[in-house]
Amino acid sequence: MSHQDSHDVVVIGAGASGLAAATALHAAGRDLVALEARDRIGGRLLSAPTSNPERALDLGATWFWDGEERVRALTMLSGIATFDQHLAGDSLLQETTGTRRLTGNLMDTPSRRFTAGSQAIATALAAMLPTESLRLNEPVTAIHMNGQGGLDVLTPTGTVHAEHVVLAVPPALALERIDFGGALPADLVRLARSTPVWMGAVAKVVAHYPRAFWREEGLAGAVFSRTGPLQEIHDMSGPDGEPAALFGFAHARTVRPGFEQAVTAQLARLFGPAAATPAVLHVQDWSAERWTAPSTVRHLADHSLFGHPLYQRPALDGRLHWASTETATDHAGHIEGALAAGARAAQSVLAASSSASDVTSGVTA
Ligand SMILES: Cc1cc2nc3c(=O)[nH]c(=O)nc-3n(C[C@H](O)[C@H](O)[C@H](O)COP(=O)(O)OP(=O)(O)OC[C@H]3O[C@@H](n4cnc5c(N)ncnc54)[C@H](O)[C@@H]3O)c2cc1C
The missing domain is CATH 3.90.660.10 (Polyamine Oxidase; Chain A, domain 2)
Structure with a gap:
């Protein structure tokens, strides 16, 4: 059945970055939905179960290091065992x-x-969201400006209208799988298509x-x-x-x-x-992995594009905010970078929406 609904924010991708953005936006009182293509959360955080339910083997990210304060803080806050x-x-x-x-x-x-595997990071973040805010098996196929100043986000099952979108998908993958209707500027398209997918x-x-x-x-x-x-x-x-x-x-x-x-x-x-x-x-x-790697993944090698200034600015009239570890200015590629990029995207949404409400309420008039 096809659905149509409206939210303040749509977050695309429920990896570490999208979930970090979603939890920050939820904590700030924004109404949001996170759309995830796979039938699971975590993206490149993937842990295979073992006979001991408290221990798993990581098939994606494995380690974190000194100085990665966001990861450390999350493990402390959520009681994630580490060794x-x-x-x-x-x-x-x-x-x-x-x-x-x-x-x-x-x-x-x-x-x-992470004793229970790095996917525990995703599980802990998802636990901070209302269940109805997270939809699995919802691959986003198109994002269009809707003429009323917002964005329409299309999936095979329907359309979600949003004031803002956080795109928490590796940029090159986003450009390959999502139709932007030609609305993205050419330099951003070139950059996103050329940005490697870390470990992809x-x-x-x-x-x-x-x-x-x-x-x-x-x-x-x-x-x-x-x-x-x-x-x-x-x-x-x-x-x-x-x-x-x-x-x-x-x-x-x-x-x-x-x-x-x-x-x-x-x-x-x-x-x-x-x-x-x-x-x-x-x-x-x-x-x-269809939801990690674009077809070009083996040819993308310019890691200096990680954290590029164009990713720090919203696109599509200030409504499309980049996340994913590839867009982080620090610790890009790592879980820490994914969390930082998600937090930055959430801040960018909050800044844009508070300045819009200032305009509506006449504060800046
Ligand atoms: C083998 C391997 C080893 C690694 N080792 C380490 C390590 O030891 N330490 C470390 O810090 N980092 C490591 N990393 C990197 C770490 O896993 C990533 O930095 C982090 O998980 C990226 O999170 P993300 O949310 O930015 O992206 P992702 O985890 O890729 O999340 C993107 C999400 O978007 C979804 N998605 C994609 N397209 C769409 C769409 N069109 N619509 C809806 N949803 C979509 C995907 O399914 C996915 O869930 C490793 C990665 C790999 C693959």
């Missing part, structure tokens, strides 16, 4: 000529992890084992590889090694038939025969 990334042990350097053991962990820097061309592989056997050999689980298919590998076990897991990144272009066998063979060469048979091997190819 230190395991660092102890030696690292490995894998070259075509063989593997060298290097004393100490030369790969990993101190960081923190990467496959993340998580090998879940019965125990962290590499630690028993004094290994940190940290590898830099010049042979692949995994180019870097890290220990991704939970607190006290439970659940036990290693993860690695590969270029998405290497994910072809035979990829899983190539990965387990690489892990066995590095960590011995026990590594050849993980209990579960997750392969998450983000470049194949």
